[in-house]
Amino acid sequence: MNKLAFSTVFSTLKTMARPGAPVAPHIARNLCAAANASTDASTKYNFKTLKLSTPSPFVVHVEFNRPDRMNAFNRQLWTEIKDCFDQLHNDPDCRVVVLSGGSSKHFTAGIDLFDMMKLGQEMGAIEEVGRRGRLLEGTIKLYQDCISSLEHCYKPVIVAVHSACIGAGLNLITAADVRYCTRDAWFSLKEVDIGLAADVGALQRFPRVVGNQSWVRELAFTARKFASDEAHSHGLVSRLFDNREELLQGAIKLAEEIASKSPIAVHGTKKNIVYSADHTVQEGLDHIRAINMLNLQSEDFLNAIMASQSKETPVFAKL
Numbered sequence: 596m597n598k599l600a601f602s603t604v605f606s607t608l609k610t611m612a613r614p615g616a617p618v619a620p621h622i623a624r625n626l627c628a629a630a631n632a633s634t635d636a637s638t639k640y641n642f643k644t645l646k647l648s649t650p651s652p653f654v655v656h657v658e659f660n661r662p663d664r665m666n667a668f669n670r671q672l673w674t675e676i677k678d679c680f681d682q683l684h685n686d687p688d689c690r691v692v693v694l695s696g697g698s699s700k701h702f703t704a705g706i707d708l709f710d711m712m713k714l715g716q717e718m719g720a721i722e723e724v725g726r727r728g729r730l731l732e733g734t735i736k737l738y739q740d741c742i743s744s745l746e747h748c749y750k751p752v753i754v755a756v757h758s759a760c761i762g763a764g765l766n767l768i769t770a771a772d773v774r775y776c777t778r779d780a781w782f783s784l785k786e787v788d789i790g791l792a793a794d795v796g797a798l799q800r801f802p803r804v805v806g807n808q809s810w811v812r813e814l815a816f817t818a819r820k821f822a823s824d825e826a827h828s829h830g831l832v833s834r835l836f837d838n839r840e841e842l843l844q845g846a847i848k849l850a851e852e853i854a855s856k857s858p859i860a861v862h863g864t865k866k867n868i869v870y871s872a873d874h875t876v877q878e879g880l881d882h883i884r885a886i887n888m889l890n891l892q893s894e895d896f897l898n899a900i901m902a903s904q905s906k907e908t909p910v911f912a913k914l
């Protein structure tokens with residue numbers, strides 16, 4: 596953009612952002628906001644089956660924390676995942692989430708089979724089939740909502756998978772935005788092996804994520820274990836790493852880059868990508884138009900354009 600065009604756009608944006616107000620105080624305020632940004636997630640959140648931390652400003656690292664059970668999903672873990680992502684959605688100190696398997700040998704062993712036995716006992720105590728059905732319906736809904744909470748959280752979620760990612764774990768990662776894994780990672784859509792049709796999102800999301808019905812159906816009908824290179828070649832994961840340390844470094848580096856962008860722009864982008872996944876192109880365009888009617892008036896837009904012109908790093912206020 597030449598100097599004249601830039602100054603015209605600049606003064607228009609200035610008026611749009613706050614008619615009559617000078618620009619500099621906005622930026623000064625944003626710098627202050629960013630300087631105060633890092634309330635560490637470890638002090639703010641207190642979950643038992645999840646561990647949260649803030650490795651970089653605005654980047655929240657969520658780790659599964661059931662290493663003795665290979666991060667198997669018991670009722671508490673299902674519930675806490677949902678609570679965690681619902682809260683991160685509204686947390687101004689969080690712009691992006693990295694989800695990993697923590698100190699466990701595996702990313703996750705899927706649903707907790709002991710917990711399933713407990714559910715079986717609860718069912719056994721209810722005599723009437725309709726009432727048993729209601730208990731199951733409520734449980735399945737809770738578990739579905741847990742997985743969907745990754746999608747409903749408009750902060751991008753990067754999953755970092757190592758070793759086994761089984762059943763519920765595979766359902767979960769298909770609701771994330773970016774999937775990275777180690778070369779030793781392996782996956783199984785295991786449900787048919789325990790007598791279940793997968794019911795927490797993989798049958799809906801997995802084919803969309805990879806765009807290959809034949810491959811997904813083969814995996815869903817057989818529960819076949821597949822390795823990281825197969826996952827990578829079909830687009831289930833977008834990057835492979837040699838070991839867990841490099842995996843986490845890579846995931847956090849990506850998260851830092853996303854966290855440096857306008858949170859308004861990233862939020863709107865995720866909202867529209869998720870919406871567009873099950874709407875027509877025209878509906879998606881209508882949706883983003885409505886979002887940008889507001890977002891183009893945001894001071895983030897002005898800050899980003901000014902920074903790109905002055906070749907400086909923009910700083911954005913908390914959401």
Ligand SMILES: CCC/C=C/C=C/C(=O)SCCNC(=O)CCNC(=O)[C@H](O)C(C)(C)COP(=O)(O)OP(=O)(O)OC[C@H]1O[C@@H](n2cnc3c(N)ncnc32)[C@H](O)[C@@H]1OP(=O)(O)O
Pocket residue numbers: 663664665667700701703704705706707708709734735738759761762763764785786789791794795
């Ligand atoms: C309404 C329902 C909606 C959701 C449905 C979801 C369905 C699913 O997720 S289906 C998948 C269920 N999961 C499995 O079938 C996996 C079973 N586990 C394994 O295959 C292996 O344990 C695994 C490959 C994960 C790990 O093998 P490794 O040799 O490394 O370790 P192990 O010695 O086998 O296990 C160590 C301890 O972890 C306990 N454990 C493993 N998986 C589970 C599990 N899913 N639930 C509960 N506990 C699990 C295992 O018993 C060992 O415990 P301990 O003997 O006390 O040390």
